[in-house]
Amino acid sequence: MSASEQELFQRLSDAVVEMDEDESVAVANEVVERGIDAYRAIEQGLSAGMERAGQLFDEEEYFIPELLMCSDAMYAGMDVLKPHLRSDDVAEKRKVVIGVVEGDTHDIGKNLVKIMLETSGFAVTDLGRDIPPARFVETAKEIGADIIALSTLMTTTMEGMGAVVRQLSEEGIRDRFKVIVGGGPISQGFADRIGADGYAVNAADAIRLARALVAPAEAAA
Amino acid sequence: MRRDQMTPLERLAAYGAGAPIDRLPCVPIVGNTAARVIGVKVGDFRGNGALIAEAQVAAYRLFGYDTIRIFTDLYTQSEAMGAKVTYPEDETAFLAAPAIDDLGDIDRLRPADPHRDGYLPQHLEAMRRAVEQVGNEVAVTGAVTCPFTNASFLVGADKLARLMMRAPEKVHHLCELSLQTNIAYAGAIIDAGCTPSLTDAMSSMSVISPRQFREFSFPYLKRLIDYIHGRGKSVTLHICGKTAGIWESMVEAGADCLSIDNDADLGEVRLAVGDRVRLMGNVHPSEVMLQGIPDAVRRATLSCLAQAKDSPKGFIVASGCSLPTETPFANIHAMLDTVRAAGWPAKC
Ligand code: B12
Numbered sequence: 001m002s003a004s005e006q007e008l009f010q011r012l013s014d015a016v017v018e019m020d021e022d023e024s025v026a027v028a029n030e031v032v033e034r035g036i037d038a039y040r041a042i043e044q045g046l047s048a049g050m051e052r053a054g055q056l057f058d059e060e061e062y063f064i065p066e067l068l069m070c071s072d073a074m075y076a077g078m079d080v081l082k083p084h085l086r087s088d089d090v091a092e093k094r095k096v097v098i099g100v101v102e103g104d105t106h107d108i109g110k111n112l113v114k115i116m117l118e119t120s121g122f123a124v125t126d127l128g129r130d131i132p133p134a135r136f137v138e139t140a141k142e143i144g145a146d147i148i149a150l151s152t153l154m155t156t157t158m159e160g161m162g163a164v165v166r167q168l169s170e171e172g173i174r175d176r177f178k179v180i181v182g183g184g185p186i187s188q189g190f191a192d193r194i195g196a197d198g199y200a201v202n203a204a205d206a207i208r209l210a211r212a213l214v215a216p217a218e219a220a221a
Numbered sequence: 222m223r224r225d226q227m228t229p230l231e232r233l234a235a236y237g238a239g240a241p242i243d244r245l246p247c248v249p250i251v252g253n254t255a256a257r258v259i260g261v262k263v264g265d266f267r268g269n270g271a272l273i274a275e276a277q278v279a280a281y282r283l284f285g286y287d288t289i290r291i292f293t294d295l296y297t298q299s300e301a302m303g304a305k306v307t308y309p310e311d312e313t314a315f316l317a318a319p320a321i322d323d324l325g326d327i328d329r330l331r332p333a334d335p336h337r338d339g340y341l342p343q344h345l346e347a348m349r350r351a352v353e354q355v356g357n358e359v360a361v362t363g364a365v366t367c368p369f370t371n372a373s374f375l376v377g378a379d380k381l382a383r384l385m386m387r388a389p390e391k392v393h394h395l396c397e398l399s400l401q402t403n404i405a406y407a408g409a410i411i412d413a414g415c416t417p418s419l420t421d422a423m424s425s426m427s428v429i430s431p432r433q434f435r436e437f438s439f440p441y442l443k444r445l446i447d448y449i450h451g452r453g454k455s456v457t458l459h460i461c462g463k464t465a466g467i468w469e470s471m472v473e474a475g476a477d478c479l480s481i482d483n484d485a486d487l488g489e490v491r492l493a494v495g496d497r498v499r500l501m502g503n504v505h506p507s508e509v510m511l512q513g514i515p516d517a518v519r520r521a522t523l524s525c526l527a528q529a530k531d532s533p534k535g536f537i538v539a540s541g542c543s544l545p546t547e548t549p550f551a552n553i554h555a556m557l558d559t560v561r562a563a564g565w566p567a568k569c
Contacts, residue, residue, distance in 0.1 A: 019386065060466075063430040065382040072383070105315045108378055108428065130315070155507035156545050185507060 005036055009045040012077055016049025017056070019069035021076040028080035038084040043121070046074045046081075050119040054204045057112075064108055071115040094214045097140045098149040099127035101160035109183060109203075110151035116203040117149070117210060133163035140177050146214050148177050149206070150196075153184045161186075162194035169195075178213040182206060223561040228358035229287040236535060245530065245538055245567050246287040247560040248501065249510065249553045252543040253293060253313055255280040262311040263546060266293050270346030277347070278354050284553050289355070290418055291347045292364035292543065298402050299366070299374035301339030302330060313546060319377040324384075327391060330375060332401035335409040345413050352414040362457075363410035367421035368441035371399035378423065385429075385437060392437050400441045404448050411452045419445070419476075420459045427462030427484070434467050439474055446475035457501065461542050468494050482506075482541035487528040495532040502529075503541040504556065511545045515555035522559040526569040 008031055015024035024046070031041045053070040056062040062070070096117055100110050107129040117124050125143055127135060140148050148168075150161045161181050168174040178197040181190070191199035197213055200206040226243035227235065235242050253263045255276035266273050273291060281289050294314040300306045303320035320330060335341040344363065351361045366374075372395035373381045384392045407417040423429070424438040446456050458471055459480035468490055471479055478499040481490055487503050494500075504510060504521045513521070522538060529536040538560050544553070563569050 060426070060430075063426070063433065064428045065385045065433065066430075068379060068382050069386045103309075103312060111379060154545075155511055156547070 008034075008036065009041060009048070012041060012045025013049035013052065015077065016046055016070050016074045017052050019066065019073050021073045024073040024077035025080055028077040032080065032084050038081040039086065042078060042081055042085075046077050047119045047121070050074050050116065051204070054116060054202075058202065058204065064112075067112060067115075071119075074115075074119060093121060093123040094146045094210075095143055096122045096124045096147040096149055096210065097127065097136060097143065097145045098124055098151070099131040099136060100129035101150055101152045101157050101164075102130055102132045103157040103160065104152045104154045105129045106153040106183075107151075109153065112203045113149065113151065113182065113206045116207050120207045120211065122147075122210065133160055133167055136164050137167050137171065141173070145177055147210055148179045149210075150179065150181045151183045152186065155185045158185055158190065161190075161196065165195045178210075180206065180209055180213070223558075223564070225285055225561065230358055230360060233287060233360065242565045244561050244563065244565050245526070245536060247557050248286050248288055248537055248539040249284065249504075249548075249556045250290060250506075250540050250543040251277075251280050251284070251286070251553070252290070253546040254544050254548050254553070256311075257546065257550075258283055263293075263313060264308050264310045267308050267314075268340050268343050270343035271350060273344070273347035274350035274354070278351055281355060281359060283550070284557055286553075286557060287359065287537070288418075289351055289359055289361045290364055290543075291344060291351060291361065291415070292418075293344075295364075295366045295370065295420065295422070296374055297340055297344055297364075297366070298333055298399070298406060299371050301333035301335075301341050302371075302375060302398070302402060304374045316374055319373075319380075320375040324376070324380075324391065327376075327394065330395075330398050332398055332405060335402075335406040341406060341409075345409050348410060348413040348415045356414055361415045362418035363406075363413070363415045365403055365407055365410070365417045365419050365445075367419050367424065367438070367445065367458075368396040368399040368403060369438035370421050370423040371402065372396045373423045375399070378428075381423075382428075385433060389436070396437060396441045400445060403441075403445050407445065407449055408452070411449070411454060416454045417449055418457055418459070422461050424460050424467070425462030426464055426466050431466040431470065434470060439470050442471075443474040450475060459501075459542070465489065465493075472498050478535075478537070480539065483508075484541075487525055491529045491532045491536075495529070495534060497534060499535040499537065500529055500532050501537040501539045503539070506540045506542045506544050506548075510540055510552050510556070511548050513552060515551050518552045518555040519559045522556050523563070523569045526560075526563055526567050530563075530567040530569065 011027045180198045181196045188199045198209045200209045256263045258280040259276045277289050296306045305318040306314050307317040308314045348363050410417045455477040457478040458476035461482040462484050464485045472494050480501040483505040509521045
């Protein structure tokens with residue numbers, strides 16, 4: 001049966017890339033009916049599809065509207081599959097707090113990063129836009145986040161990222177969280193300067209970064 | 222340092238006619254930086270046309286650039302149609318919530334009346350006052366946020382993007398309403414003795430595809446530009462972010478001058494459409510103008526000159542987008558001084 005399992009995963013992936021919510025739900029239901037592992041269907045089907053969509057975005061085949069439609073198809077399939085995840089799959093989820101820093105309301109890029117993180121199995125708490133440093137820290141403590149992800153597109157608001165890192169240090173909890181940063185004016189140099197744990201230029205790299213940052217802990221667990 | 226020999230109006234008229242000029246036109250796009258020039262808070266501009274005019278005229282007199290642009294933020298028209306805008310005490314306003322939350326309310330949206338709604342009357346007052354004070358020497362423009370971008374403030378950017386795929390007719394409806402507001406406002410701007418200056422961030426290829434631009438943005442832009450042309454004014458169109466794939470369409474929509482930002486290549490745009498439209502750009506507003514030192518501004522300005530100074534339909538040295546509020550005055554002076562020193566025909 002493994003060939004047709006692969007076939008179903010491929011169809012899930014295609015449904016996401018083709019922005020076909022109905023197909024995504026139909027195939028997800030088929031996965032459930034046939035007792036196929038929901039976790040693998042998400043990873044090798046839906047997530048793989050979203051990753052392909054992200055590549056198409058980088059290649060300027062897809063733009064923001066298409067990506068949002070792909071993510072709708074992905075979430076539709078996810079809603080069907082989620083209740084069928086085994087509890088150990090669910091428990092493994094790494095937590096991320098994401099938001100756009102204070103003074104900035106550009107949120108299209110942040111929304112993409114959030115979608116891709118969720119796609120890759122992170123549990124994401126989205127604070128939205130125009131978020132003061134203290135709220136990132138509070139929320140991260142509250143939910144026991146692994147990663148704090150900060151976004152800004154404006155030079156004038158970049159310093160808010162440094163403020164988050166500083167507050168973590170002042171409270172003596174800097175090493176409890178990984179801080180990642182991104183957005184137009186952000187660079188690796190800036191990330192290093194403010195003492196962030198990582199920078200990524202786009203959503204696909206943000207995922208690789210987030211995974212790499214939580215990987216050692218995972219191996220130790 | 223060399224002094225200007227002509228007024229901005231004389232310079233632009235002569236440049237357009239192919240007659241000699243003292244230097245190329247130069248427009249560091251000063252927005253709320255004007256508040257710093259007269260020592261007030263950005264938030265004080267809210268609903269205060271007299272103060273906006275005072276600041277913009279003072280900034281023009283201080284720096285000597287070639288157009289005044291009455292602009293505080295992108296949301297004036299959408300606010301007049303019901304969007305909620307937050308006004309921080311001393312920073313640029315931003316969108317707090319779109320005009321409607323629920324698409325069921327779409328039929329309640331109406332085009333704005335520029336003489337009555339939101340702060341449009343105060344912005345028009347600022348334009349009239351600026352024209353009164355310096356209209357005999359410099360062109361005063363009024364910023365107009367174009368249909369597609371304004372539409373995104375009516376329902377929210379993500380929702381608009383989804384509607385493009387799910388219910389395109391609703392996007393067209395929102396753009397049509399925005400266009401009606403734009404046309405009424407542009408008309409009032411012209412009545413005030415000014416020229417509308419078009420800006421359309423959401424039409425950028427950083428957000429939508431060239432095909433989507435053709436479908437959802439172009440038709441409305443073209444009608445807006447046709448209207449402005451009908452009233453005898455020429456049109457500068459600014460779209461930020463990536464734009465290479467839509468330059469042709471921007472020209473076809475009727476723009477007389479394309480203002481491009483630092484994500485676009487001045488040399489390339491010159492080759493692509495420089496034979497048909499005037500160009501304007503593209504010193505980096507934040508990395509160079511805000512964060513750089515005057516010497517970096519000088520180098521960036523010279524590099525723009527090298528790329529486009531002899532573009533067939535003309536070139537205006539400018540920042541890629543409106544300047545961040547805290548841009549140092551020394552950097553704005555440096556841009557103009559570099560253009561003054563280059564003279565005409567510009568040497569760089
Ligand atoms: C669309 C747009 C808008 C829309 C935003 C709608 C929305 N809901 O987001 C509107 C029209 C509202 C807008 C408003 C303004 N804008 Co604007 N806008 C843009 C534009 C054209 C595209 C931005 C975009 O969405 N790109 C698409 C997304 C997908 O890309 P992205 O955000 O970069 O995200 C990717 C990566 O950066 C990365 N990433 C993003 N976040 C994160 C986070 C992490 C943790 C990681 C790892 C990675 C990561 O992954 C993403 C996906 O690949 C840019 C131009 C440009 N060059 O970017 C200007 C731009 C960002 N805007 C700018 C400005 C100045 C403004 C205004 C102040 C204008 C004004 N004077 O009023 C206001 C802002 C008001 C405020 N206080 O917030 C400037 C900023 C300059 C600067 N460096 O400071 C830009 C660069 C234009 C310019 N050339 O000057 N804008």
